[in-house]
Amino acid sequence: GENVEQHPSTLSVQEGDSAVIKCTYSDSASNYFPWYKQELGKRPQLIIDIRSNVGEKKDQRIAVTLNKTAKHFSLHITETQPEDSAVYFCAADGNKLVFGAGTILRVKS
Amino acid sequence: DAGVIQSPRHEVTEMGQEVTLRCKPISGHNSLFWYRQTMMRGLELLIYFNNNVPIDDSGMPEDRFSAKMPNASFSTLKIQPSEPRDSAVYFCASSLRVDYGYTFGSGTRLTVV
Numbered sequence: 001g002e003n004v005e006q007h008p009s010t011l012s013v014q015e016g017d018s019a020v021i022k023c024t025y026s027d028s029a030s031n032y033f034p035w036y037k038q039e040l041g042k043r044p045q046l047i048i049d050i051r052s053n054v055g056e057k058k059d060q061r062i063a064v065t066l067n068k069t070a071k072h073f074s075l076h077i078t079e080t081q082p083e084d085s086a087v088y089f090c091a092a093d094g095n096k097l098v099f100g101a102g103t104i105l106r107v108k109s
Numbered sequence: 110d111a112g113v114i115q116s117p118r119h120e121v122t123e124m125g126q127e128v129t130l131r132c133k134p135i136s137g138h139n140s141l142f143w144y145r146q147t148m149m150r151g152l153e154l155l156i157y158f159n160n161n162v163p164i165d166d167s168g169m170p171e172d173r174f175s176a177k178m179p180n181a182s183f184s185t186l187k188i189q190p191s192e193p194r195d196s197a198v199y200f201c202a203s204s205l206r207v208d209y210g211y212t213f214g215s216g217t218r219l220t221v222v
Contacts, residue, residue, distance in 0.1 A: 032208040043200065043213040044152070089152065093208050096165060097142070099152040 002027040004092050006100030013080050015109045023090035023100050024072040032093040033066060033073045038102075039086045047088075048075070080107045113214035115201050121220045127189040130217045133182055134203030142211065143176055143186050144200040152200075158184065159207060191221045 003026040013019050025033075034049035050057045050064045050073065057064050061080075066073040077084055085107045090100040114133040122128055134141045142157040156166040158178045166176070173192070178184040188195055198218050202211040 034210055043215050045213070046210045049210055095207055096154060096157055097211060098154070101151045 002030060002092055002094055002096075002098040004090060004098050004100040006090050006103055008103060009101065010104045010106070012106045012108060015080060015082060015107055017080055019077045019080050019084070019105055019107075021075045021088055021090065021103045021105075022072060023074070023092075024070075025092040025098075026071065027092065027094045028068075028071065030092040030094040033064070034091050034093070034097070035062075035064060035075050036089045036091065036099075037086045038089065044089060077105075080105075082107050082109045113201055113203050113212050115199075115214035115217050117217060118215060119218045119220075121222065122191055124192055124221055125190045126221075127187065128191045128195075128219060128221075130186040130199050130201075130219070132184045132186070132201030132214060134184070134201070135212055136182065138203035138205055138212075139181075140204045140207050140209075141178060141184050142202045142204075143184070144202065144213075146198045146200060146216075155186070157207070188219075191219075193221045195219060196221050 006023045031052035035047050036044035037047045038044040048059050048062050048064050050066050061078050063076045087102045087104050089102050091097045116131045140159050143155040145153045155168045156176045161178045176186045198216045200213050200216045202213045204211045
C-alpha cells in the first residue's frame with residue numbers, strides 16, 4: 001500500500017521568511033496530493049491540493065509542487081505570519097488518503 | 110451547510126464499556142472516512158465507505174472495532190469492549206469522491222480509563 005514520508009518533523013522560521021515542507025510517496029498510482037493544516041485542538045483543514053497532471057499550483061502565499069518521476073511533492077509558504085503556526089500534513093491518494101506524520105511549523109515574531 | 114457533524118465531542122468511559130461515535134457527513138458526499146489520531150501514530154485511516162458500502166476496513170485495529178453506515182447521512186464507529194489504548198481523537202471525514210478533498214468533522218476525543 002501507499003506510504004508517505006514527511007520532512008522535517010518540526011520547522012521554526014522567523015516571521016516573513018519562507019517555509020518548505022517536503023513529502024515523498026511510494027505508490028506510483030497515486031494521483032491526488034492534498035495538504036492539510038491543523039491548529040491545536042482543531043480539525044485538519046484542506047489548504048491546497050494538486051493532481052498528477054499538474055506540476056505546480058499557487059494560492060496567494062502558498063504553493064505546492066509535484067515531481068511524479070521522483071515521487072515527491074512540496075509545500076511552500078512565503079512571507080510567513082504567526083497565524084501560519086500549526087501542524088501541516090501532506091497526503092497521497094491512490095484509492096484512499098494516506099497521511100504523512102506531520103510537520104510542526106512555528107513562526108516566530 | 111453545517112459541515113461534517115460528529116458526536117459526542119468528548120467521551121470519557123471506563124475500560125470494558127461500549128463506546129459509540131457518530132457522524133453525519135455533508136449532504137451529497139458519497140465517501141465517508143473514519144480516522145484515528147494519536148501522537149504516536151498520527152492520522153490513521155480505520156475504514157472508509159463509498160455510497161454507504163464499506164470498501165476498505167484494513168485499518169480497523171481488531172474485532173473490538175466495528176463501523177456501519179445504514180444510510181447516506183449517518184455512520185457509527187463502535188468499540189466494544191473499550192481499552193485504555195483506544196484513547197485518541199477520532200475524526201470522521203467526507204468527500205464527493207475518494208480522490209477529492211476531504212472535509213473533517215470536529216472530532217471526538219475519547220478517553221478510556
